[in-house]
Amino acid sequence: FRGQPLILDVSAGRSSVSVAGGYLQVRVAEPDSEAAVQQAVERWLRQQARPLFEDSIERQFGWFAGQGYTRPVLRVKKMRTRWGSLSAKGYINLNMALLHYPPAALD
Incomplete structure (x- = not known):
């Protein structure tokens, strides 16, 4: 999680x-x-992803706003072949698997 290896501990x-x-x-x-x-x-990964992804978008959006772009709406998805995409309708789709990598990979 976020680039750190974790040991899975499952119990009832x-x-x-x-x-x-x-x-x-x-x-x-x-x-x-x-x-x-x-x-x-x-379910837990999706809960973790939304605020982290929103924060990353917010930190980087200033430049795009200066170019006249509107802020895209975030969608967190489980994607098989992409890290993310931006639709013409204004949605940014980000793969929740990005949470497995260090924060710099998301940015």
């Missing part, structure tokens, strides 16, 4: 995901279900 409990002491701690009702663990982690 109320659904939650957190990072602590080098571990990605995943608590799900069915810890033996790969689908349940994956779903919990993806």
Whole structure:
């Protein structure tokens, strides 16, 4: 996460995901279900992505605003072949897999 390797720690409990002491701690009702663990982690990644991606866009948008562009609307997606894209309709789509890399990769 954010360029730091984490050890996956899965156990039974109320659904939650957190990072602590080098571990990605995943608590799900069915810890033996790969689908349940994956779903919990993806939901957590989306929650983490939105504020980080919005911050990156905000920090870099000044130059584009000076050129007369309007700020795009962020969409966080799970993409197979792209890191991101910008549509003519004003949407910036960013791959949530960018969270696996150091912050500089996002910028």
